[in-house]
Amino acid sequence: MQVKETYLKGCFVIEPKKFEDDRGYFFESFNEEKFxxxxxTETKFVQDNQSYSTRGVIxxxxxxxxxxxxxxLVRVLKGTVLDIAVDLRRDSSTFGKHYAIELSEKNNKQLYIPRGFGHGFSVLSDTAVFFYKCDNFYNAASEGGIIYNDEELNIDWKVEDKYLKVSSKDLIxxxxxxxKL
Structure with a gap:
């Protein structure tokens, strides 16, 4: 496993060591001790989530x-997404900055997004299965969000307008x- 910190402190790109031969491939996708x-960190994951989306979904x-x-800890099981992490820690030197990375079933890269960050993604392939581990349980009353096309964040989601699909919840x-951070 190779780990590289991004320019956002505490946010890491993880690349597993992949073993391939004529039968296929194998890699260890997560090992708590090595991670x-x-x-x-001393991250303990308590919840796994998975989503399926089609091209252009943001x-x-x-x-x-x-x-x-x-x-x-996010990764793609099928397809390709552009994954986005936004530093929402007011005391951080990179507050309001974002990091974008393409995650796919081919590159097997993962992104670790620490507490205090926002997260989103767009689907660049026909379909995508997205998987992520969380170190805390979801609580609806504590959820927040930022509209995808915010001018200050200026995120290029790499989605053509003709494919753009955003939920009614995310549009407001x-x-x-x-x-409210």
């Missing part, structure tokens, strides 16, 4: 606040400056 050692920037904040999210 915590390489990221210098799942806007979502986050959990307060004691229900969540760290996430506040702008970054009005979000």
């Amino acid at each position: 915590n050692e390489l990221t210098e 799942r806007a920037i979502h986050y959990q606040k307060g004691i229900y904040a969540q760290a996430k 999210l506040p702008k970054f400056n009005n979000a």
